[in-house]
Amino acid sequence: MGRRLLLPHTRRLMLFLRPMRYSASATATATAGSLRDPLHVCVVGSGPAGFYTAEKMLKGREGVRVDIIDRLPTPFGLVRSGVAPDHPETKIVVNQFSRVAANPRCSFFGNVTLGSDLSLSELRKTYDVVVLAYGAESDRSFGIPGEDLRGIHSAREFVWWYNGHPDMCNLAPDLTNTDSAVVLGQGNVALDVARILLRCTTELASTDIADYALDALRSSTIRKVYLVGRRGPVQAACTAKELREILGNYKMCLKNVNVYIKEADLATSPADKEEMRNSRIKRRVYELLSKAATVHQENNDNDRKELHFVFFRKPTKFLPSEDGSTVGAMELEKTLLKDDGATGKQVAVGTGEFEELKCGIVLKSIGYKSLPIEGLSFDKYRGVVPNLRGRVLSSESETATVEPGLYVVGWLKRGPTGIVATNLHCAEETVDSILEDDRKGLFTDPSGPKREGGRRAEEQA
Ligand code: NAP
Secondary structure: OOEEEOOHHHHHHHHHHHHHHHHOOHHHHOOOOOOOOOEEEEEEOOOHHHHHHHHHHHHHOOOEEEEEEOOOOOOOHHHHHOOOOOOHHHHOHHHHHHHHHHOOOEEEEEOOOEOOOEOHHHHHHHOOEEEEOOOOOEEOOOOOOOOOOOOEEEHHHHHHHHOOOOOOOOOOOOOOOOOEEEEEOOOHHHHHHHHHHHOOHHHHOOOOOOHHHHHHHHOOOOOEEEEEOOOOOOOOOOOHHHHHHHHOOOOOOOOOEEEEEOHHHHOOOHHHHHHHHHOHHHHHHHHHHHHHHHHHHHOOOOOOEEEEEEOOEEEEEEEEOOOOOOEEEEEEEEEEEEEOOOOOOEEEEEEEEEEEEEOOEEEEOOOEEOOOOOOOOOEOOOOEOOEEOOEEEOOOOOOOEEEEEEEEOOHHHHOOOOOOOHHHHHHHHHHHHHHHHHHOOOOOOOOOHHHHOOEEHHHHO
16 A cells, blocks of 8 residues: 655655645646646545545546545554454455555555644645544543542543554553443443453454453453443434344354343333334334343353443442542432423433442443644534535634635544444545535635635535
């Protein structure tokens, strides 16, 4: 592939020289005379959203040169550091991305951090088009007492740790001081971390899990994992395929694990039934959980580990262990669901009844969060860059203008949801916007908006 690893003192220079080098072969790939040729595109971030964008740009227009930059020395972002090691089929997409990187019109520059090695304004001056695809590298937090106790990690940190991400290889989660782990949240990431904690290590040994993580999991004393959700089984954010891997009974599913679900939690209200009528995914998830509530309880082998689905519990405090050195329990408030009125969504409200759940490690799996960079508008509440079909807007206000030549894709564009393939459609939309602006001559006309300043967002709508 066209990967180049650059020394810090040379890479800045290289980055600024590249577009000029490309212009030497400009005429060979010329298309319509009015189009900028070549069109220099920089994609910031080499995860699925970044690579799908590069692929679609290269296919969508002749005379495009794409440079992909990433703060890490290695490409593929979340596919490398987010996908669980026991999901090799999801990682196969790196073959497709490697073919994109091998395209002579595409280059990868690792070890380049936007915001510190170079600024957004420098990048925008250098390239015709900049597409931000740097994802979500931080975490939502609860903001409740005790959140900074030792033994509490975000699921992202834990996932990066077992996937060998350089930022987290020294995390060293203590898996030996306790027999109980609490995972807060019931999305697919929560299922991933619960599965990795419970899966037999001889099975994990044949995956690409980091060696140090495998060693730590081999010595782990954790026998019980509690998956805690503030709402009920109908609202669990995981999907059926991922749940079946834990609850099912086929080759790759979890072995030697008893699953516990309280039958009382499976009672459904008219609003729950309505939710299930409107969503096949919710119906399937609920059916799987209901079935597991009866099937797995029959198996009483003492060697088996335990996975407890805890519904209708909202975290209110992280409590210290007796010696205060680490987290020792979660304080949870029982909840019930109420229609929030505005959106028609059922939300969890506290009942004022509390209980404690003992544990020695907590993994917070309540969602990833994108971070802003200097010079970029950012919706702090939603954690996304305000945009119109991928075109970055100057603000969230109604009078916002389109930032010329600046685009966004992936989790930074739409929030931290969706599987790898969701980025394909997301990239399609952003690339369609770029190509539309290109056809309008926005990247060629010296008096055009790319040079002159923003267009009103409504002109694009
Ligand atoms: P997610 O699906 O959004 O789940 C977040 C979970 O956190 C939900 O259960 C949510 O409950 C809970 N939560 C959020 N805020 C909370 C709070 N303040 N208090 C208590 N609970 C709270 O996020 P994710 O699991 O990080 O996954 C991100 C995306 O990656 C998802 O689209 C997921 O499907 C995808 N993914 C896919 C796979 C796969 O396909 N194998 C693997 C990993 C991730 P509420 O519903 O009540 O808000």
